Amino acid sequence: xxEPHALPRAHALRSRARLAALAFVFHAPGVVVLGGRRLTxxxxxxxxxxxxxxxxxxLAAYELAPAGRAGSATLITWLVGHFAWSVAIASWxxxxxxxxx
Numbered sequence: 001x002x003e004p005h006a007l008p009r010a011h012a013l014r015s016r017a018r019l020a021a022l023a024f025v026f027h028a029p030g031v032v033v034l035g036g037r038r039l040t041x042x043x044x045x046x047x048x049x050x051x052x053x054x055x056x057x058x059l060a061a062y063e064l065a066p067a068g069r070a071g072s073a074t075l076i077t078w079l080v081g082h083f084a085w086s087v088a089i090a091s092w093x094x095x096x097x098x099x100x101x
Contacts, residue, residue, distance in 0.1 A: 016094055023098075024090035031093070043098035047089070054081030 019037060022030040028047045031037050039047065058077045065073035092098040 016096065019099065020090040020094035023093050024086045027085065027089060031099070038100045039098055040100055043089075043092070047085075050081070050085040050088070054078065054085070057081055 019031055019035045022035045026034065028039055028044070031039065054077075058074050058081070061073040061077035062070045089098065
């Protein structure tokens with residue numbers, strides 16, 4: 001017999017819309033840990049490329065920023081990269097891709 005106040009099972013988090021929302025906020029780790037699904041090899045590779053590009057852009061922003069602005073330039077660059085990847089992976093999942101069946 002299940003507990004009356006038990007959390008809903010993982011299948012409640014497995015709809016494409018919910019998985020896309022998890023991906024938007026938590027990216028690949030959120031989909032795997034909270035959604036119980038795995039990314040395809042291609043999606044994992046693209047995820048690593050997005051991470052690498054964000055890190056390179058942050059380093060460039062830090063190095064090229066005017067004196068006294070390196071911290072804010074790096075933070076803004078991270079926000080842009082993070083948001084761009086959030087939109088990309090969430091829309092990819094919502095359209096039916098990126099997840100192993």
